[in-house]
Amino acid sequence: MTIQTEQMTAALSHATEVARQRAFEARTSFHRITLDYAASLLRETLPDAAAVTIDSDDGDLYEVRDADGKALYRAPFTPASPLTDDLADDVSDLFRQVLPLGGLTEAGWETAAEGLPYLSIPLPAPYGAPAARPADSPLESRAVTRFATPEGTGTVLARIWPQGSAAVVLGVDHGRETRDRVRAAIHNSGYLWPAGTVHVQVGGDGSRTHGTLTDLAIACAILAAAGQIPKSALERTALTGELDLAGWLRAPAGVDNSVQTAAANGIAEVIAPDAASDQLHQLPVDPATTVHAATCLPEAAELLARK
Numbered sequence: 249m250t251i252q253t254e255q256m257t258a259a260l261s262h263a264t265e266v267a268r269q270r271a272f273e274a275r276t277s278f279h280r281i282t283l284d285y286a287a288s289l290l291r292e293t294l295p296d297a298a299a300v301t302i303d304s305d306d307g308d309l310y311e312v313r314d315a316d317g318k319a320l321y322r323a324p325f326t327p328a329s330p331l332t333d334d335l336a337d338d339v340s341d342l343f344r345q346v347l348p349l350g351g352l353t354e355a356g357w358e359t360a361a362e363g364l365p366y367l368s369i370p371l372p373a374p375y376g377a378p379a380a381r382p383a384d385s386p387l388e389s390r391a392v393t394r395f396a397t398p399e400g401t402g403t404v405l406a407r408i409w410p411q412g413s414a415a416v417v418l419g420v421d422h423g424r425e426t427r428d429r430v431r432a433a434i435h436n437s438g439y440l441w442p443a444g445t446v447h448v449q450v451g452g453d454g455s456r457t458h459g460t461l462t463d464l465a466i467a468c469a470i471l472a473a474a475g476q477i478p479k480s481a482l483e484r485t486a487l488t489g490e491l492d493l494a495g496w497l498r499a500p501a502g503v504d505n506s507v508q509t510a511a512a513n514g515i516a517e518v519i520a521p522d523a524a525s526d527q528l529h530q531l532p533v534d535p536a537t538t539v540h541a542a543t544c545l546p547e548a549a550e551l552l553a554r555k
Contacts, residue, residue: 272351279346279355280372281411285445286342287371292418293330294320298371300339304352305365307344309336334424338416345412391472393482394515395450395465398505401486401513404462405449406469412445419450420462429460429491430467437495437545442474460490460500464519467491467545468552481552486510489521495545499524511537519548 290297294312297320301311312321312331321329323336346352352367360366388409395402417427427448434441448470450462465487472479488506490498499521510518515537522541542548 275349275351276355278349278411279351282342282346283355283369284372285412285414285447286339289335289339289342289416289418290331290371293332293335296320299368300371301360301362301366301368302340302343303365304347304367307340307347309340309343310360310362310366332423334422335416335418337424338414342412342414345414389473389475391469391479391482393465393469393472394486394510395462396486396488396506396510396513396515396518397459397461398502398509401510401515402451402462404465404469405451406466406473407447407449408442408444408470408473410444413443415441415446417448417450417466421459426460426463426466429493430463430470432493433463433491433495433545434467434470436493439471439476439545439549440474442470446470459502460498461488461502461506463491464489464497464545464548468549471549477549477552481554484515485517485519485552486515487519487548489519489542489548491545497521497523497542497544497548499527503527507537507539519551522547 286300287297290300290312296314297312298315299313299317300309301313302308303310308323309321310323311319312329313319321331321336346355355369357367357369360368388407390405390407392406393404395404415427415431417423417430420426431441448466450466468477468482468487471477472482488503488510490500492498503520503524504527507518507520517538517540519540519542522543525541540551542551
């Protein structure tokens with residue numbers, strides 16, 4: 249067989265150029281999406297955030313400024329800033345994914361006033377609201393479930409999209425600890441943690457002090473968004489309970505009051521930890537509300553799948 253080297257070389261050259269262009273476009277898109285996402289996270293607590301500075305040696309968030317250049321946050325700690333260490337770490341994790349890819353100058357990064365290794369970039373404009381979240385993507389998957397605490401009921405919105413690999417839980421105290429606990433519970437229960445970016449927003453009565461009672465709702469919302477349990481099963485059910493790292497359900501103080509709160513808000517079904525079943529049997533709950541007991545995350549998911 250005679251190999252026509254000139255034609256093969258030309259084809260390989262063309263394929264290389266196409267691949268290079270696609271890689272460049274993918275890098276540019278990843279830079280843009282990451283910056284959009286970082287901006288939306290920062291504006292959850294700093295709605296006037298307009299620019300950031302990072303330490304390019306390690307990706308740490310160094311400073312957040314408003315449109316007038318006033319520092320809203322500066323590492324390692326700004327007493328007057330509402331930006332928590334957990335959220336600052338989550339934003340830093342996003343930038344650490346971008347740095348090894350290069351192309352920072354083309355993406356708009358400039359040497360900061362502090363000099364290298366500090367780099368600054370303006371944040372994209374908000375999506376029509378001060379506390380904008382990442383723009384919807386046609387590839388995005390989402391699911392909503394409800395939770396109950398003694399203070400009230402609320403919703404958990406889980407969003408998953410294929411770009412990146414960050415995982416953030418907002419709207420609860422100790423968001424990083426909650427994320428790590430729920431991720432371990434999902435993995436150790438035999439489910440797959442979703443590939444891509446996982447963004448969870450917990451919303452309720454305006455209080456961020458939901459404790460660990462939102463764990464089960466967060467886990468089930470993530471699993472539903474990932475297609476591992478049916479989304480429709482979440483519509484009429486509130487979930488309450490703490491997860492341990494192995495996926496077992498714990499019953500911290502307040503489970504009984506959480507169930508009563510759900511019933512008082514007209515929720516038809518509640519899934520709660522079996523560890524609190526003795527207390528739950530004695531509750532004067534509205535007969536229109538059915539309370540199911542689960543010992544672990546897979547059992548709660550099975551109860552949801554039957555609906």
